[in-house]
Amino acid sequence: MRLRKSLAAMVPFALLLIAAPSRTFAADDPCQEAASQFCQGMKPGDKGYTKCMRAHTKDLSQQCRAHLARQRDIEQNPACAADAEKFCPGVKAGGGRMMKCLRTHQGDLSEGCKQEIGRRTGRR
Numbered sequence: 001m002r003l004r005k006s007l008a009a010m011v012p013f014a015l016l017l018i019a020a021p022s023r024t025f026a027a028d029d030p031c032q033e034a035a036s037q038f039c040q041g042m043k044p045g046d047k048g049y050t051k052c053m054r055a056h057t058k059d060l061s062q063q064c065r066a067h068l069a070r071q072r073d074i075e076q077n078p079a080c081a082a083d084a085e086k087f088c089p090g091v092k093a094g095g096g097r098m099m100k101c102l103r104t105h106q107g108d109l110s111e112g113c114k115q116e117i118g119r120r121t122g123r124r
Helices: 002-019 032-038 047-054 063-069 081-087 097-104 113-119
Strands: none
Touching: 032 047, 047 063, 047 097, 047 113, 097 113
16 A cells, blocks of 8 residues: 555656656757767757857867757747747747757747748758
């Protein structure tokens, strides 16, 4: 009986872990190799990821630098400002967090924001 209550008390915490978004690279992310070399263990959305990648700008490939530039300040873009406010109100900008949040709501975004994300990520 005591074990059953203990397990029941743990279920909500387990569900939080399952529901927590995993921070991973997209399969076609041009910065994955550089991040593993220069910012070991960090992924987009992690605290310090952007700062670390910027510290190694001269070492990054042109594709990676362009990718990071496209992701910068998407919430300030007129096409996505309202969507960022609606779907990601507590998300702190930087480190790819806003882009990641918006991409999790891809099906609900305005057409203009979908197009902007596609343009920035190279997907149309």
